Each structure stands twice: as structure tokens, then as C-alpha cells.
Amino acid sequence: MPNHWRCLNDSMWSEFRAVQTIAWRMLSRLKSEEWPQGLLDMLYLDNETLKWAQATGEGIDESEKIIHRDVNGVVLETGDSVVLIKDLKVKGSSMVAKQGTAVRRISLDPENSEYIEGKVGPTQIVIITKYVKKLS
Amino acid sequence: MNLEQELRERSGAKCELCSASENLKVYEVPPTSTRGVDGSLLTCETCLDQIENPDHTDAKPLALFK
Numbered sequence: 001m002p003n004h005w006r007c008l009n010d011s012m013w014s015e016f017r018a019v020q021t022i023a024w025r026m027l028s029r030l031k032s033e034e035w036p037q038g039l040l041d042m043l044y045l046d047n048e049t050l051k052w053a054q055a056t057g058e059g060i061d062e063s064e065k066i067i068h069r070d071v072n073g074v075v076l077e078t079g080d081s082v083v084l085i086k087d088l089k090v091k092g093s094s095m096v097a098k099q100g101t102a103v104r105r106i107s108l109d110p111e112n113s114e115y116i117e118g119k120v121g122p123t124q125i126v127i128i129t130k131y132v133k134k135l136s
Numbered sequence: 137m138n139l140e141q142e143l144r145e146r147s148g149a150k151c152e153l154c155s156a157s158e159n160l161k162v163y164e165v166p167p168t169s170t171r172g173v174d175g176s177l178l179t180c181e182t183c184l185d186q187i188e189n190p191d192h193t194d195a196k197p198l199a200l201f202k
Binding site for chain 2: 002016023077
């Protein structure tokens with residue numbers, strides 16, 4: 001029922017970020033048609049909102065999607081918890097992240113499927129996916 | 137005031153996507169790192185069903201005859 005979403009013509013101009021985010025996602029889902037692509041071209045989101053809107057991978061073809069996988073090939077999602085499978089030297093510091101350290105609420109590098117980010121102690125670090133295992 | 141009440145106030149008790157005024161539900165926009173009112177919207181069942189089930193929205197045909 002793509003025509004239902006012509007309502008976004010109005011609601012995409014909402015001042016509320018949650019509404020903007022869903023408008024962007026639905027238009028992206030429908031963009032193979034002309035009118036949603038046209039609205040999408042007019043919809044301006046600030047950087048933070050755009051990141052949020054893109055976080056579910058809406059509007060990206062499966063083949064272009066960047067998928068993050070742990071050492072066992074298990075798919076990692078934003079918000080997952082992982083555990084380090086070896087001691088990792090943190091580049092540019094004397095810090096070593098110890099094997100067995102749990103990293104909670106990771107985020108994914110949108111451009112590189114080998115990088116995730118998370119906090120080890122108080123420090124936000126980039127971790128390479130092949131050194132982590134997803135905690136279920 | 138709970139979340140639904142706050143959203144009803146913000147939206148004038150209307151679906152924030154299509155302006156319908158019936159069957160309104162709170163939808164927390166995933167991933168839910170932004171919580172509360174800023175991370176949610178008030179929407180109707182029709183919109184919600186399609187947001188959550190891409191198959192129901194797809195502009196492309198779901199199957200093609202040979």
C-alpha cells in the first residue's frame with residue numbers, strides 16, 4: 001500500500017526527530033517509485049538524525065549492506081554485547097584490553113564491516129570484529 | 137504524565153504520520169538509543185503495521201509470474 005504513505009508529504013516536515021526518522025525510512029523503502037524519491041530528495045535531516053534513520057539499514061540493497069560478523073560469523077547489531085577473545089593492544093596508548101573483557105552496547109562502523117566500537121572501562125575504542133565473540 | 141500522554145499532547149492525539157485519530161499506539165523508533173518522547177512517536181495501527189512489516193509496504197511486486 002505505498003499510496004498510504006503519501007501522507008509523508010506533510011508529516012516529513014515534522015519538527016520531531018522520531019517522525020523525521022520514520023519518514024526517511026519509509027520513503028527510502030519506497031524509493032523505487034518516483035514520488036517517494038522526490039520527497040526523499042527534499043527531506044533534510046541533521047547528521048545525528050540521519051545516522052539514526054540509517055541505523056536499521058533501510059533503503060540499502062541487501063548486496064550493498066555492510067554486515068558486521070564476529071569471529072564465528074555471527075551477525076553483530078548495534079547494542080549487542082561482545083567479549084574479547086584475545087588481549088588487544090590499544091593503538092597509541094599503553095592500554096591492553098584483556099581477553100575475556102565484555103564490551104556492552106557496541107556500535108557498528110557504518111563504512112567498515114571489520115570495525116565496531118565500544119567501551120572498555122571508561123575508554124571508547126574501535127575493535128576489530130575478528131577478535132570478538134557475541135554474547136547472547 | 138506517561139509517555140503516551142506526552143505524545144498525545146505533542147501530536148494533538150493524531151497519528152504523527154498520517155493524521156488518523158483512531159487506534160493510536162506508541163512506537164519507539166529502533167534502535168532505541170534515544171528513549172522517551174524524543175525517541176518515540178504516536179502512530180496508528182495502519183502505519184505501524186507497514187513500518188514493521190516491509191512486505192506490506194513494498195512498492196515492488198512480491199512475486200512475478202513467468
